[in-house]
Structure formats: C-alpha cells, structure tokens
Amino acid sequence: MVGLAVVLGWFRPYETAGATAVATVLVVLLVRELVGRLMRRSNPQMAVAARRLGSVVVALIGGTLTLQALGASPDILLLVIGVLGATILIALREPLGNYGAKFFSEIYTPFKVGDSIRVQGFAGKVIEINAMSTILLSDDEQLISVPNVAMVRDVVVNTSPQAWREITIPVAVASAVDLPTFESELRKSLTKLRTRLDPRFPPFLTTKARSPQSTDVLLTVMLRRPEDRDAITLEVNQRVTEVLQRVRATRA
Amino acid sequence: MAPLSICINTQTPLVQFLDDPDRGRGLPHDGVDLTTLRDGVDYRYSPGGVTRMVYPLVRRLLEKGILDEAHWVALNPRAPATAHLGPMTLHHVALDPERMSGYAAVKEAIWGRVHEIDADDRNEQLFWSEAFAAYEYYNRSTAELIRRLDERHNFDTFYVHDFQQMPVGHMLGTLKPKVFRWHIPFDGAALPEEWRALFTTYLHAYDVLVVSAERYAVSLRALAPKAQVVRYYPYVDPADYTRPDPAAVAGVARRLGISGRADVALVVGRMDPIKGQDLAIRAFAELASDYPRLELVLVGNGSFSGSRAGLGLSKSARWRSHLEGLVRAADLSDRVRFTGHLPQSDLDALYERCRFTLLPSVREGFGLVAVESWLHGKPAIITNRAGISELVHDGENGLLFDPDDSASLPRAMRRLLDGRSGPLRRRLARNGLATSQECSVEAAERAERALLAPPAEA
Known part of the structure; x- marks a missing residue:
C-alpha cells in the first residue's frame, strides 16, 4: 500500500487519496477473508472479533496514508493516534480489563447465567454477566459483584450439577443469514457427532440478543464423556463456521 | 385496564x-x-x-x-x-x-x-x-x-x-x-x-x-x-348452539338415510384410532339384534393433519376404511352411517335427532363433544380416559365406561335404550346441561x- 501511495504520489493529491482509499477497502476485504479462513476452527465469536480487529488496523493505516496523500503530516497523525490510544488505555485500564475479561470468559469460561459457581471464596448463582462484573446471588440472598478479570485470573468452580457436560458457544448470526435455515443445517451437521453427545439432549439454540445487524444466540451441546470436551468444542466451532458460510452463500 | x-x-x-x-x-x-x-x-x-x-x-x-x-x-x-x-x-x-x-x-x-x-x-x-x-x-x-x-x-x-x-x-x-x-x-x-x-x-x-x-x-x-x-x-360458546327447527332436523336425517323411527347413537370425532369409533361399532353390533331401531351415526373426517390442505397424513382414510370393514363384517351397513365432515347446521340437527351421544375415545385430552351433547340436551356416554370424565358423576350427569372392558360400553348403552330409560335420560341431560356451564x-x-x-x- 505504501508503494502504491509513492507511485500515485506523482499524480495529483485528490486522485492519489481516492486510489489509496479504494485500495484500503480492497485490502480490508482481503484481510477479513484471510482471517476468516485462518480461524475456521476457532470460536465463531473470536473469529468475528479477529476479523474486525484486522479490518480496523488496515483501515487506520489506509486512512493515515489517504490523509498523507492530501498533504497532512503522517508523523503528526500517528502521534495523535498514539497519544489518544495511550490516554484511553490508561484512563480506562480497569473497565477495559473487565470488558476484555468478559469477552474471553464468555467464550472460554465454562459457566453462564443460571449456573452456580464459586470464585475468590464467594459462591452463588450467576444472575448477570455485564461488561464490568459478574453478579452472583448467594444462598442468603446477598448480591455479590465479582470483577470479570477475576474470572480469567482466578480459579472458578462451576458447582452446577452436570456442568461438565455442557458446552455453550456464542454465535452471532448476521441478519443476512436465515436463522431457521442456519439452525436446521447446524442441527443436521451436529447429528454426525451424536455418538459423542448426550443422547438425551440434542443441540439447541437460545436467543440472547437481537440487533438490526445480527441475532446473538447461544449454542448448547451436551457431552457424553468429559474427556471429549476440547475436541468437541473445536469440532463444533468448525461446523458452526462452515454452516454459517454455507447458509450465507446459499442465500446470496 | x-x-x-x-x-x-x-x-x-x-x-x-x-x-x-x-x-x-x-x-x-x-x-x-x-x-x-x-x-x-x-x-x-x-x-x-x-x-x-x-x-x-x-x-x-x-x-x-x-x-x-x-x-x-x-x-x-x-x-x-x-x-x-x-x-x-x-x-x-x-x-x-x-x-x-x-x-x-x-x-x-x-x-x-x-x-x-x-x-x-x-x-x-x-x-x-x-x-x-x-x-x-x-x-x-x-x-x-x-x-x-x-x-x-x-x-x-x-x-x-x-x-x-x-x-x-x-x-x-x-x-x-x-x-x-x-x-x-x-x-x-x-x-x-x-x-x-x-x-x-x-x-x-x-x-x-x-x-x-x-x-x-x-x-x-x-x-x-x-x-x-x-x-x-x-x-x-353456548350461543353457538341453537336448537334447529324440526323440519331441518327431518331434512338432514332423510338426506343421511336415517329412518324416521330410528334410535340414533351419535359419535362425533375425527377419524382416528384414538377416537375409539371401533369400540362404538363393536358395542353397536352386540346390541343390534336386541334393539332393531338402533342406528349408529359417525360424524367426522380427518383433522388438519389429515387434510390435503394440511399435513396430508393418510391415517384418517385408513382408519375409516378399517371401520367400514368392521361394519361390513357385522352385516350392519344399512344401520351405520359415515357422514364425513358436516357443516355446523347439519351437526346441530343430528344432535337434536339423536337419542344419546357416545365419546368412545381410548385417549382424549378433554372431550368437548360431550359438552356439545349437553348443550343440545342429550345424555352422553363418556370414556373414563377423557379429561372431561373428572367432571362426570356416573348416573348423574353422564354415564362412564372403561374402554379396556369390552362389556362396559354396551352395558352403558343398554341403560339408555331400555324402555324405562326415560327418567335417567332426562336426568343426565338436565344435569349435563348444568355441568356444561363449567365449560362455557x-x-x-x-x-x-x-x-x-x-x-x-x-
């Protein structure tokens, strides 16, 4: 992209800036596709986040080059972005840490709202997981707020019966994807794993949130044997991604 | 509000x-x-x-x-x-x-x-x-x-x-x-x-x-x-159940081939094995020679599930064919009518025309047809497998029978066919009508x- 900007620098600034912007969009699309392919076996939510992060980084670089083509000093732009970023990180260190911890705990920590857990000497039923903390309701009806960072730093014990069986995977189903078709196709795909899953509990989706862009659902599968947890999680993630892509392509 | x-x-x-x-x-x-x-x-x-x-x-x-x-x-x-x-x-x-x-x-x-x-x-x-x-x-x-x-x-x-x-x-x-x-x-x-x-x-x-x-x-x-x-x-809604005029009742009976002096036992329900129409036919066959004026009328087709416009399941057609076979085997084709689905006005006329109704299901979530019978002032014989049976006191507002006891249904039917059954029929009808208010x-x-x-x- 830098080379392209130099070559185009011979032309007038507006044409150069326009071409850089177009190139940036193309590279963003390319990065999204590449990251998506590389993370096929990862959690779908992680893959979405990685695609988004890659796109933002490329867009920032492309935006800087575009502004440079229009005559702005890149050094000053980079300095402004750096200072702003550092300020935000320092000012919001705690909340961002909790938010980040929530993101990771949502994906990798084996508990959800409704489960009973024990963490940092506290025990209770999880009644809320917000951006900052996880709220527990203790047996004596006290509300306990545990910062989300504790959920990734400390030992968390899920004391719900049969908790080891349950794997929950958050999935964002874009509004371009037909949810009934996605669910139906996913169910068919996961049927291939039925000998590894609890026969009493077929996979099912729970709707968590809706927005004009997507429907956030939680996929729950129940294991037959605890030692399969890691392998099944990977396999289910891969199948979710495949089915999402297939259904999206069919609809397109 | x-x-x-x-x-x-x-x-x-x-x-x-x-x-x-x-x-x-x-x-x-x-x-x-x-x-x-x-x-x-x-x-x-x-x-x-x-x-x-x-x-x-x-x-x-x-x-x-x-x-x-x-x-x-x-x-x-x-x-x-x-x-x-x-x-x-x-x-x-x-x-x-x-x-x-x-x-x-x-x-x-x-x-x-x-x-x-x-x-x-x-x-x-x-x-x-x-x-x-x-x-x-x-x-x-x-x-x-x-x-x-x-x-x-x-x-x-x-x-x-x-x-x-x-x-x-x-x-x-x-x-x-x-x-x-x-x-x-x-x-x-x-x-x-x-x-x-x-x-x-x-x-x-x-x-x-x-x-x-x-x-x-x-x-x-x-x-x-x-x-x-x-x-x-x-x-x-009781308002949906009006008493048809005698001419309309006679017209429907004539159209369906029901003889003028017949004692009609009426079964209303979709054609389905759980509705127990076979039990009604077997009981009828057992009583047919003792009660030569008794005729059996079976109303109903398939449900939405069995209809062409619905799920297209064919079990209702198969079941009706089986029932018709039972009737032929008993040589009672001239005394058993299969009407299929009827419009409400015809159904009202049949309720009016019948002597009593049967709810012979082997399983039944509730059994609203018994309520319909009561609203038309007719006594009902009701399976003890229907939800509505918990509202029925045998001999007071209906007669109960056990579908697993083959003698049970004919015995109940005899009670409403005997020459001295008038007071019982009137009591069942009167008390049944009162009970129907719980289902209004x-x-x-x-x-x-x-x-x-x-x-x-x-």
Whole structure:
C-alpha cells in the first residue's frame, strides 16, 4: 500500500487519496477473508472479533496514508493516534480489563447465567454477566459483584450439577443469514457427532440478543464423556463456521 | 385496564382455503379480507378445538374491548400469507413438502407417545433425526414470524397452543408473558427418558402452562417443577348452539338415510384410532339384534393433519376404511352411517335427532363433544380416559365406561335404550346441561383474562 501511495504520489493529491482509499477497502476485504479462513476452527465469536480487529488496523493505516496523500503530516497523525490510544488505555485500564475479561470468559469460561459457581471464596448463582462484573446471588440472598478479570485470573468452580457436560458457544448470526435455515443445517451437521453427545439432549439454540445487524444466540451441546470436551468444542466451532458460510452463500 | 394486543399461535389454522381449479381461480392474494369470500366455498373453518374454543374466546375479548387487536399465527401451507377477519389478522406459515413431511413425522411420533399408542424404539433417536431438524425449522420459522410481528405490534402476551408448538416459547427469546396450553392428554411417564430433558427446557420457557384436567396438571408439574401449571377446562360458546327447527332436523336425517323411527347413537370425532369409533361399532353390533331401531351415526373426517390442505397424513382414510370393514363384517351397513365432515347446521340437527351421544375415545385430552351433547340436551356416554370424565358423576350427569372392558360400553348403552330409560335420560341431560356451564366461554373468560393480561395488571 505504501508503494502504491509513492507511485500515485506523482499524480495529483485528490486522485492519489481516492486510489489509496479504494485500495484500503480492497485490502480490508482481503484481510477479513484471510482471517476468516485462518480461524475456521476457532470460536465463531473470536473469529468475528479477529476479523474486525484486522479490518480496523488496515483501515487506520489506509486512512493515515489517504490523509498523507492530501498533504497532512503522517508523523503528526500517528502521534495523535498514539497519544489518544495511550490516554484511553490508561484512563480506562480497569473497565477495559473487565470488558476484555468478559469477552474471553464468555467464550472460554465454562459457566453462564443460571449456573452456580464459586470464585475468590464467594459462591452463588450467576444472575448477570455485564461488561464490568459478574453478579452472583448467594444462598442468603446477598448480591455479590465479582470483577470479570477475576474470572480469567482466578480459579472458578462451576458447582452446577452436570456442568461438565455442557458446552455453550456464542454465535452471532448476521441478519443476512436465515436463522431457521442456519439452525436446521447446524442441527443436521451436529447429528454426525451424536455418538459423542448426550443422547438425551440434542443441540439447541437460545436467543440472547437481537440487533438490526445480527441475532446473538447461544449454542448448547451436551457431552457424553468429559474427556471429549476440547475436541468437541473445536469440532463444533468448525461446523458452526462452515454452516454459517454455507447458509450465507446459499442465500446470496 | 388498557386494551391488550395478543399473538396466538396454533398449528391448525382457523380457516382452510378451498382451492377449486374447476372455477378457474387460485388462492386469494395476500392480505385477503375473509368477509369478501364465501364460507364453505372459498374457505372453511378448521374442524376441532381451535375453531370451537380459541376463536370464540378471541372474538368475545375483541367485542368487549379487552383486546384491541389479535394476531393469529398458524401453519397453513395452502393459504395466502395473511388474511383479515374483522379486527383479527391471520398469519400463515408455509413449509416446503420435504420439511412438511419431516415435521409431520416428528409431530406424529410425539403424539403417538403421549397417547401411549406408539412405543416405537426408534423414537428414542428422534431428536437426532433429519425430521427433527424440520420440526425445529418449522417452530423457529414460526417464532421468527411472531418476533417480526411483535416488533410492529408490541404484543402484551403470546398464547401458544398445543404440543406441536412447544419449542416456540423458548425460541421467541422474549421476557414478555408467554402462556402455553397443552390440549392433548399428558402423562409424563409415557415419555421416553431421552425426551424428558428437552421437553422440560421447552416447557420452562413459558410463564404459565395450562392443561385440561387435574391429572395432566399433576403429571406436568412432575416434569417441569419450576413451571406454573394451572388447570382450566376447555370451553365453547353456548350461543353457538341453537336448537334447529324440526323440519331441518327431518331434512338432514332423510338426506343421511336415517329412518324416521330410528334410535340414533351419535359419535362425533375425527377419524382416528384414538377416537375409539371401533369400540362404538363393536358395542353397536352386540346390541343390534336386541334393539332393531338402533342406528349408529359417525360424524367426522380427518383433522388438519389429515387434510390435503394440511399435513396430508393418510391415517384418517385408513382408519375409516378399517371401520367400514368392521361394519361390513357385522352385516350392519344399512344401520351405520359415515357422514364425513358436516357443516355446523347439519351437526346441530343430528344432535337434536339423536337419542344419546357416545365419546368412545381410548385417549382424549378433554372431550368437548360431550359438552356439545349437553348443550343440545342429550345424555352422553363418556370414556373414563377423557379429561372431561373428572367432571362426570356416573348416573348423574353422564354415564362412564372403561374402554379396556369390552362389556362396559354396551352395558352403558343398554341403560339408555331400555324402555324405562326415560327418567335417567332426562336426568343426565338436565344435569349435563348444568355441568356444561363449567365449560362455557363465560366461565373461562375470567381465567383467560388473568392469563393474558400483563402480570402487573392481572
């Protein structure tokens, strides 16, 4: 992209800036596709986040080059972005840490709202997981707020019966994807794993949130044997991604 | 209380559209106004509880201003996407034939297990079949349609009816009140172990579960201990049951070939093995020589599931053929009539014409036809397997029989055929009419309003 900007620098600034912007969009699309392919076996939510992060980084670089083509000093732009970023990180260190911890705990920590857990000497039923903390309701009806960072730093014990069986995977189903078709196709795909899953509990989706862009659902599968947890999680993630892509392509 | 907006969900649609290619026209377009079409020509009301029970309630609540709008979502593959009936809008879900077939297979498997007539071991793997994916697809499509409607109409309550629609509450993903009415019998012990966890999850998604008899409530509470389970008897609107004039009664009897002096035993119900029409025919055959004026009339066709416009299942045709074989074998073809589906006016005439009615089901969620019999002033012989049997005191407001005891039904019929049965018949009819008030829409209205109103205002 830098080379392209130099070559185009011979032309007038507006044409150069326009071409850089177009190139940036193309590279963003390319990065999204590449990251998506590389993370096929990862959690779908992680893959979405990685695609988004890659796109933002490329867009920032492309935006800087575009502004440079229009005559702005890149050094000053980079300095402004750096200072702003550092300020935000320092000012919001705690909340961002909790938010980040929530993101990771949502994906990798084996508990959800409704489960009973024990963490940092506290025990209770999880009644809320917000951006900052996880709220527990203790047996004596006290509300306990545990910062989300504790959920990734400390030992968390899920004391719900049969908790080891349950794997929950958050999935964002874009509004371009037909949810009934996605669910139906996913169910068919996961049927291939039925000998590894609890026969009493077929996979099912729970709707968590809706927005004009997507429907956030939680996929729950129940294991037959605890030692399969890691392998099944990977396999289910891969199948979710495949089915999402297939259904999206069919609809397109 | 501010008027409510509700969304009703049933599998069976309120109306089925009659597409007659000979008239050179197809189905009406989307958004059709039913009042511009002809009942019985362009469309007909679906037979069964949906039309008899849910529709009168909604109509009544709309008329009283308790509801200001009602939207009704149902499976109806051969219908326009929407139709209007006064202030009520009907929304229809379509399914492609392959998914329809899968959906129907799962629905029938669940139905068979719950009615304890199908203990197929393969059912334990049902939830892992492609058919189950189709079943869930239908329910998810329904839930998504309801959700889109909710975005526009901001419903106060969702009222979901019957076991086919059980996943809808879970799939809606809303905190608004959700009421689920389980219409068929419920015996948790009949469910395979492999089904119980998912059933429990789906049932717990509702705020209230409504069943038709106390015995079902006890069983449902055991399966879904966190759910609020209530028992409300099904109901009809007595105003819909008018006494036909004698000329009309004679005309219908003549048209159906019923002789003038016949003592008619009437069975009303869809053609289905669980409806026990075979028991009625066997009992009739046992009594035929002792009571030469006795004739048996069997009214009913298939349900929505058996109709061409519905799921297209053929079990009703097979069952009728089996019953006709029984009649031929007993050499009673001239004394047993199969009328098929009848319009309400003809049915009213038959109730008026009969000596008594039979509800011979081997399993029956409730048995509203007994209430219809009472409303027409006719005594009813009722299976002890029907939900309504818990309202019946034998010899007071009805006669009970045990379908597992082959002598039980003929014995009960004799009690109403004997020459000195007049006082008994009159007492059963009089007390039955009084009991029918427990199953009237008036009685149900208060309970239903409490279910449908938002909790803060209930």
